[in-house]
Amino acid sequence: MDTTATIIxxxxxxxxxxxxxxxxxxxxxxxxxxxxxxxxVFIAFAFFLIVYSLTTMGS
Structure with a gap:
């Protein structure tokens, strides 16, 4: 996953x-x-991306 695009x-x-x-x-x-x-919708998806990146951080 491209973290730069996600953060932007x-x-x-x-x-x-x-x-x-x-x-x-x-x-x-x-x-x-x-x-x-x-x-x-955009903010909800941003929250989803934050949670998703936190859960996949260890793998």
Whole structure:
């Protein structure tokens, strides 16, 4: 598994979540729900990658 790409994805997913939370007033209402769902999916996958990398670290 390429750790550099994984780390970049994790940082990008959490950054997107922070940006969506901080800038929620400036996002149009029609796009807000889609951005929120996409952020949740990306952050959940980032958590999965963190847990997966921790469980496969010894092997």
């Amino acid at each position: 994805f994790i940082i990008a997913a959490f950054s997107l979540g922070i940006i969506i939370i901080l800038q929620r007033d400036k996002i149009p209402a029609s796009m807000r729900r889609g951005f929120a769902i996409a952020s949740i």
